[in-house]
Amino acid sequence: MTQRTAFRAALLHCLADPREVGTEASYEYLEDGVLVVEDGKIVQLGDAATLLPTLAATVEVREFPNALITPGFIDTHIHLPQMGVIGSYGAQLLDWLETYTFPNEAKFADPQHAREQAQLFLQELLRNGTTTALVFGTVHPQSVDAFFEEAQKLNVRMIAGKVLMDRNAPEYLTDTADSGYADSKALIERWHGKGRLHYAVTPRFAPTSTPEQLNRAGQLLKEYPDLYLHTHLSENQQEIAWVKELFPERSGYLDVYDHHGLIGPRAVFAHGVHLCDEECQRLGETGSAVAFCPTSNLFLGSGLFDLDQAERHGVRVGLGTDVGGGTSFSQLQTLNEAYKVLQLQGQKLDPFKALYLATLGGARALYLDDKIGNLQPGKDADFVVLDYQATPLIRQRLSQATTLREKLFALMILGDDRAVRETFAAGQSVHRS
Structure with missing residues (x-):
């Protein structure tokens, strides 16, 4: 019998390239979301209030307060x-x-x-x-x-x-x-x-x-x-x-x-x-x-x-x-520098586009977007838990952020390996801070 595990946190992943569909249509965000994993694959993704009552009593639910789950x-x-x-x-x-x-x-x-x-x-x-x-x-x-x-x-x-x-x-x-x-x-x-x-x-x-x-x-x-x-x-x-x-x-x-x-x-x-x-x-x-x-x-x-x-x-x-x-x-540090490289040329790197480059964009570059790159059911359960309180500076900055874009941008500019609370590959924890 296979074991299902659920992971509860804020969830964010890209559905498309913001350049092609516009920023708002390019991502999905769940303020209080649940990711359900079985046999190394994502099997369900949804709002906690809706999804949690449908899970069997045997499903372990791991909760990550003050955290954001994104694709690996x-x-x-x-x-x-x-x-x-x-x-x-x-x-x-x-x-x-x-x-x-x-x-x-x-x-x-x-x-x-x-x-x-x-x-x-x-x-x-x-x-x-x-x-x-x-x-x-x-x-x-x-x-x-x-x-x-x-x-x-x-x-x-x-x-x-x-x-x-x-x-x-x-x-x-x-x-x-x-x-x-x-x-x-x-x-x-x-x-x-x-x-x-x-x-x-x-x-x-x-x-x-x-x-x-x-x-x-x-x-x-x-x-x-x-x-x-x-x-x-x-x-x-x-x-x-x-x-x-x-x-x-x-x-x-x-x-x-x-x-x-x-x-x-x-x-x-x-x-x-x-x-x-x-x-x-x-x-x-x-x-x-x-x-x-x-x-x-x-x-x-x-x-x-x-x-x-x-x-x-x-x-x-x-x-x-x-x-x-x-x-x-660190891809967060790499995005920090990418933002500056583009600034010097009069280009802007929106934080949702940045997340796309580090996840689904990379998967498409590698022709692996049928397997990895976002959190859609059927994909490999490769994901990362980012800590909103990783450092005193990040905690202070995010406490003043009023939008998701602002939070994501602050993580990308201030974040590094310390922002990674846990990393999962094929549904298994492979690093925990």
Whole structure:
């Protein structure tokens, strides 16, 4: 006999993109709501006064006063091996890779180190309310095995892949076009579609892969049509100039990936800070997605992502922390920085749109909105309990908030991991503060 559990608190989730339907039609809010979960799925959602009397006496009801339940956060771009270099000083992208990233990634050749880091990394995600992430591993297959093994124990929905890198990187971190293909294929067979796990073909970025390797990556996507493609695009001006030197025959950075069959549904490109309208149009028409990574773009001095430009062309956009270039695992902190990035360009990030980017927008970017992203019955029971009294400052600010928009905005600007009271994956508590 299956056990139902009910969770009572204020409930808020997105039903659609505010840009498409208007803000008021884009979300559902229940001041005193109940979420009913069974077998890892949401089975009912409703107002407490209506729903509670209908529940069987055997249903446990967990109550969360002074709290808001939202869907679990979705991180569409983050690096497992860069947790150890988060907050490192004074480099832009290409120097950052040479100085900090590559030496740290070398340690992941040791399976024990990879496992310990995977455990810590997953704990940090869950501590911040993130229940799904698209994750860069390292060039070492064992780093991906370790990550998937630990994710499977927690029954969290995760997407990851082995980095492909056969040039312009230290010899100790390079593979070859053939070995990268073979290693990836073995990992795909072992992990893709196993439980709540998915595989992403992961060329680091165009400069570190030969055309031969990019071709083999495209071959994998043809052989396994429901895989993800995860890489970087137009993050930094120096990087873009380098791509032009390495691929003079292509019309631009995106065209390198396009030429090798690496764009389309479930292709996620991190950053996209310096895209032209033609590139945005191509991303939009192919169903590709961009991960907006504001804390990283500011920290590494890369530039300001133009959300309005991307969305005008129908590009799917998710939110990414990009740890360790990014400076926080918290999607609340990431939204705080996203708001500022858009302010600098004369754009506004409404708090309901912000929630959309961190939840349903991320799910749509990953083509997982049939499974995650909101609290509709039938979806996976991935959700987070946000504490209205997490810090003295949050408590004081929210006591003066008169609308839901004001409360949500204050949480997004003042909140961090301390605002996460509890995180649930497939209906099970995976973090409690």
